[in-house]
Amino acid sequence: MDIRWLGHATFTLTEGDTTVLIDPWLTGNPAGAASADEIDCDTILLTHGHFDHISDLLPIAKRTGAKVLAIREIALELDEDLGENFCAGPVHGGTVEYDWGWARMVPAIHSSTTPKGTVSPAAGLVINFAGKTIYHLGDTALFSDLALPGKRDNIDVALMCIGGYFTMDRFDAVVAAQFVGADQIIPCHYNTFPPIATDAQAFKSDVQGTGAAEVIVLDPGGTHAI
Secondary structure, three states, X not given: OEEEEOOOOOEEEEEOOEEEEEOOOOOOOOOOOOOHHHOOOOEEXXXXXXXXXXXXXXXXXXXXXXXXXXXXXXXXXXXXXXXOOOEEOOOOOOEEEEOOEEEEEEEOOOOOEOOOOOEOOOEXXXXXXXXXXXXXXXXXXXXXXXXXXXXXXOOOEEEEEOEOOOOOEHHHHHHHHHHHOOOEEEXXXXXXXXXXXXXXXXXXXXXXXXXXXXXXXOOOOOEEEO
């Protein structure tokens, strides 16, 4: 199974002919490693409604016919454009099953308002795909409940924000790495804009110094196979 970082918080998970897309923002993304027109996927998973996570969701979903998972309030908004058969809208703790596995919404501490003005809670995503468990923390501050998903499922890879200002910084993310308990961590949500510039290699050194996890630092467009 391949995890590809497309810049900022956008990732794809791919095995064979199946691709899951997370938090699609490519158009206008200074760190975007692909165009929205290049992305083919079966499912789109959304952590929250800020423009830098949702902007390309509708055009990609309409072109590909991908099913969408978003928290309830955003799913109801998307239903207006996609139709309710396309969108699953759970809330925190809810799990949606797919042919490729499942995705469960868990809490994140952050704000969330869509470009159309829909306000909702923010979320993280625990994803079981190709027999592996991936935890995309979403945009979040450091809080102790980040430890809870790992109490239920062994986390193979955590996709973790480290940029600060809008989320936890790389220093808080070292503590988060110890809470999450993943085997591997891929940092994200950094260096896209000046306020979130940080040193991913220093984060890697600090985390691995604690023995909490192996850290995989990708360049935008890079792929990690597990």
